[in-house]
Amino acid sequence: MAESDPQPPSKGERTKERIVAAALELFRAHGYEATTMRMVAEAAGVSLGNAYYYFENKDLLLAAFYREVHEAHVAEARPLLGKQRTLHGRLLAVLQSKLVVIEPYHRFSALMFRSAADPESPLNPFHPAGADIAREGEALFADALAGSSTKVPKDLAAELPSLLWTYSMGIVLYWIHDRSPGHQKTHALVERSVELVASSIKLASNPLLRPFRRKVIELVRDLRLPSPG
Amino acid sequence: MAESDPQPPSKGERTKERIVAAALELFRAHGYEATTMRMVAEAAGVSLGNAYYYFENKDLLLAAFYREVHEAHVAEARPLLGKQRTLHGRLLAVLQSKLVVIEPYHRFSALMFRSAADPESPLNPFHPAGADIAREGEALFADALAGSSTKVPKDLAAELPSLLWTYSMGIVLYWIHDRSPGHQKTHALVERSVELVASSIKLASNPLLRPFRRKVIELVRDLRLPSPG
DNA sequence: GACAGTTCTTGAACATGTTCAAGTTCTGTC
DNA sequence: GACAGAACTTGAACATGTTCAAGAACTGTC
Numbered sequence: 001m002a003e004s005d006p007q008p009p010s011k012g013e014r015t016k017e018r019i020v021a022a023a024l025e026l027f028r029a030h031g032y033e034a035t036t037m038r039m040v041a042e043a044a045g046v047s048l049g050n051a052y053y054y055f056e057n058k059d060l061l062l063a064a065f066y067r068e069v070h071e072a073h074v075a076e077a078r079p080l081l082g083k084q085r086t087l088h089g090r091l092l093a094v095l096q097s098k099l100v101v102i103e104p105y106h107r108f109s110a111l112m113f114r115s116a117a118d119p120e121s122p123l124n125p126f127h128p129a130g131a132d133i134a135r136e137g138e139a140l141f142a143d144a145l146a147g148s149s150t151k152v153p154k155d156l157a158a159e160l161p162s163l164l165w166t167y168s169m170g171i172v173l174y175w176i177h178d179r180s181p182g183h184q185k186t187h188a189l190v191e192r193s194v195e196l197v198a199s200s201i202k203l204a205s206n207p208l209l210r211p212f213r214r215k216v217i218e219l220v221r222d223l224r225l226p227s228p229g
Numbered sequence: 230m231a232e233s234d235p236q237p238p239s240k241g242e243r244t245k246e247r248i249v250a251a252a253l254e255l256f257r258a259h260g261y262e263a264t265t266m267r268m269v270a271e272a273a274g275v276s277l278g279n280a281y282y283y284f285e286n287k288d289l290l291l292a293a294f295y296r297e298v299h300e301a302h303v304a305e306a307r308p309l310l311g312k313q314r315t316l317h318g319r320l321l322a323v324l325q326s327k328l329v330v331i332e333p334y335h336r337f338s339a340l341m342f343r344s345a346a347d348p349e350s351p352l353n354p355f356h357p358a359g360a361d362i363a364r365e366g367e368a369l370f371a372d373a374l375a376g377s378s379t380k381v382p383k384d385l386a387a388e389l390p391s392l393l394w395t396y397s398m399g400i401v402l403y404w405i406h407d408r409s410p411g412h413q414k415t416h417a418l419v420e421r422s423v424e425l426v427a428s429s430i431k432l433a434s435n436p437l438l439r440p441f442r443r444k445v446i447e448l449v450r451d452l453r454l455p456s457p458g
Numbered sequence: 459g460a461c462a463g464t465t466c467t468t469g470a471a472c473a474t475g476t477t478c479a480a481g482t483t484c485t486g487t488c
Numbered sequence: 489g490a491c492a493g494a495a496c497t498t499g500a501a502c503a504t505g506t507t508c509a510a511g512a513a514c515t516g517t518c
Binding site: 285 | 503504505506507508513514
């Protein structure tokens with residue numbers, strides 16, 4: 001992702017960067033909905049039409065914002081993972097850091113989720129533009145899993161990252177609707193559900209539950225929807 | 230819902246009804262997005278502004294459509310429930326009838342879901358306009374549960390309807406993104422996941438799993454988000 | 459049946475996302 | 489350095505959801 005590109009940025013790339021920068025600043029200041037494409041164009045010092053030359057539609061600017069938030073999450077979560085060895089602690093680290101990072105963007109996240117749920121939108125996880133972020137999110141959970149002291153059966157380990165990522169999206173959806181002060185309900189949900197998830201994963205190794213586990217895993221494996229690439 | 234109102238419909242009510250009827254017809258013919266408020270107004274024989282007098286925004290017409298689809302689902306599911314006694318069969322009846330009913334409205338459902346996920350939208354389950362339908366959906370699952378031959382522990386039975394409704398929304402979300410021919414993947418998901426859900430519910434009665442079950446139930450009970458009313 | 463107030467209706471105006479035909483600037487080739 | 493084609497830029501125009509001030513029709517009261 002961040003390897004130093006050999007080429008200096010072309011003119012077009014610099015313009016595009018100016019537009020993103022202007023957009024993100026305006027989004028932060030006024031929110032996504034109150035920010036018009038005309039405002040973005042003016043702040044970036046380009047014409048309205050030119051903004052559309054680089055971003056086919058406003059949603060793609062939302063995607064750029066989402067990417068930034070996502071990267072902030074990864075940056076926040078990685079160091080925390082260094083300090084945790086238990087599965088429980090590591091999942092908690094990933095989810096709690098997510099809540100911390102998105103905290104300032106409650107309304108924004110709702111819009112994000114809205115778009116992500118729409119198969120026509122470039123932000124959904126099955127669209128090329130949105131798929132990267134989804135995969136990186138899964139990778140974070142893969143890390144959380146791999147570095148933990150808990151041994152997870154191989155077949156399950158293969159499916160868990162995407163299951164955990166889906167679970168985390170569920171948490172976000174809950175948070176979006178959570179109006180409790182400080183979103184304390186979501187924090188409670190994270191604490192308590194992570195415990196249940198961690199114990200479920202441990203339970204899954206229990207030979208008594210093996211047939212059940214196999215069924216779940218096969219279902220997930222067979223029915224994963226294709227993503228681009 | 231359908232008790233014969235003592236009052237004959239007032240002029241305003243009839244106008245409103247005309248607008249809904251026109252809207253639903255146009256939605257079915259051209260889809261929601263391609264139907265403009267001007268088209269609706271014209272088809273209903275009222276002015277544009279008048280359409281807005283009765284429906285604050287276009288989303289509320291979407292909600293009216295959603296209600297109709299929901300009622301078709303209930304009408305489809307109830308008779309099927311009469312023929313099934315096992316929990317598995319009854320859940321299957323509710324979910325499969327849902328898929329049958331929404332089949333013609335794939336794009337429409339995506340838009341529906343989009344709006345439902347947005348806390349600002351009148352269609353979300355925590356908003357008065359959307360809460361009714363959500364509650365009726367839960368009621369359907371409550372029926373499926375109550376009439377089944379499977380004995381469910383009381384504490385779990387109290388929480389299951391809303392859990393199952395949430396589960397069904399997950400299925401719908403999957404279906405929205407399912408591009409397989411005939412949505413066969415979603416059908417497979419329903420068949421196989423219902424089996425897992427039904428066995429989980431039975432497993433939940435197992436004394437060995439009691440502590441786990443209690444934790445799940447308490448979590449759900451404590452952290453249910455408040456709905457209006 | 460005149461009056462007051464409420465309900466209903468209208469069409470023009472507005473804001474904003476998006477498109478597009480036309481122009482300008484850049485890049486590589488001879 | 490002239491030329492051709494690609495990349496970039498522009499601002500006007502468009503479609504559509506939404507608002508609003510003004511007026512028409514209705515309802516109940518005296």
